[in-house]
Amino acid sequence: MNATLSPIGAPGAATGAAPTAFIRKGAGDKPVLVYENVRKTYGDFVALNGVSLQVNKGEVMCLIGPSGSGKSTLLRCTNALETLNGGQVYLDGVPLPTRESEVRRVRQRMGMVFQSFELFPHKSALDNVAMGPITVLGMKEDEARTRARALLDKVGLSSKADNFPANLSGGQQQRVAIARALAMGPDVMLFDEPTSALDPETVGEVLNVMKKLAQEGMTMIVVTHEMSFARRVANWVVVFENGAIMEEGPPEQIFDHPTVARTRDFLSHLGWDG
Numbered sequence: 512m513n514a515t516l517s518p519i520g521a522p523g524a525a526t527g528a529a530p531t532a533f534i535r536k537g538a539g540d541k542p543v544l545v546y547e548n549v550r551k552t553y554g555d556f557v558a559l560n561g562v563s564l565q566v567n568k569g570e571v572m573c574l575i576g577p578s579g580s581g582k583s584t585l586l587r588c589t590n591a592l593e594t595l596n597g598g599q600v601y602l603d604g605v606p607l608p609t610r611e612s613e614v615r616r617v618r619q620r621m622g623m624v625f626q627s628f629e630l631f632p633h634k635s636a637l638d639n640v641a642m643g644p645i646t647v648l649g650m651k652e653d654e655a656r657t658r659a660r661a662l663l664d665k666v667g668l669s670s671k672a673d674n675f676p677a678n679l680s681g682g683q684q685q686r687v688a689i690a691r692a693l694a695m696g697p698d699v700m701l702f703d704e705p706t707s708a709l710d711p712e713t714v715g716e717v718l719n720v721m722k723k724l725a726q727e728g729m730t731m732i733v734v735t736h737e738m739s740f741a742r743r744v745a746n747w748v749v750v751f752e753n754g755a756i757m758e759e760g761p762p763e764q765i766f767d768h769p770t771v772a773r774t775r776d777f778l779s780h781l782g783w784d785g
């Protein structure tokens with residue numbers, strides 16, 4: 512049996528070292544996402560070269576690895592922004608659809624937060640959050656706005672509901688973007704370097720919101736270069752290299768006792784010294 516598909520994570524399994532007993536978060540539940548030998552190519556270039564992975568319910572999975580290693584590509588394959596060239600991604604046991612109408616429904620179940628916040632510039636923070644539920648889910652305006660206020664409160668922005676994006680800091684805009692994604696009631700949140708474009712002083716406020724979401728049990732996949740966040744908040748860390756998984760395991764393994772020397776090299780390049 513493929514170790515990555517086992518409900519029991521086995522640190523060291525990738526190298527054949529004796530596995531230490533470690534129960535992954537959500538191991539008793541059906542996995543939310545399963546990637547089976549996923550391949551994605553662009554012409555001759557292989558961006559994902561047979562990635563097999565599972566994401567359990569309530570788990571925070573951090574994807575780390577060098578630039579160009581395929582992390583964003585995997586996220587795009589997750590919400591069907593890309594078509595696969597091989598393998599399969601299963602959401603709740605069902606293969607991702609290819610028909611556009613079904614793809615839209617699946618995408619609604621995944622909240623996506625990008626490095627660039629992509630808020631609507633001519634709408635207030637409140638309307639940015641309320642708009643999706645009104646236009647896509649057909650929610651009544653009053654109800655959507657009430658919910659949007661609660662979500663802005665959750666991300667610490669109740670006093671900024673009427674501000675337009677241009678009058679919010681980067682960290683505040685990103686928190687609105689998180690509230691907007693949550694407004695659709697997603698089962699999974701996908702984050703692609705959500706703090707990379709932020710001024711250092713606003714990074715913490717966004718990471719704190721993400722940490723709170725994790726504590727509430729949201730299933731999350733987070734591509735990040737914030738190693739201390741990954742160390743503290745992730746339940747499972749996956750290290751990518753050249754479109755493949757170099758190593759995966761609990762944060763204690765990856766950051767304190769990596770089983771693959773190149774994981775250690777990658778982390779020390781980033782200045783990670785534990």
Ligand SMILES: Nc1ncnc2c1ncn2[C@@H]1O[C@H](COP(=O)(O)OP(=O)(O)OP(=O)(O)O)[C@@H](O)[C@H]1O
Pocket residue numbers: 553556558576577578579580581582583584585
């Ligand atoms: N549409 C595309 N056409 C051609 N090549 C692409 C395309 N999208 C991605 N790639 C290539 O696929 C590889 C993986 O890209 P990806 O964006 O997934 O990397 P990444 O791990 O997210 O990197 P970074 O940390 O810099 O964001 C890169 O070499 C990239 O140039």
Ligand SMILES: [Mg+2]
Pocket residue numbers: 582583584703734
């Ligand atoms: Mg990327």
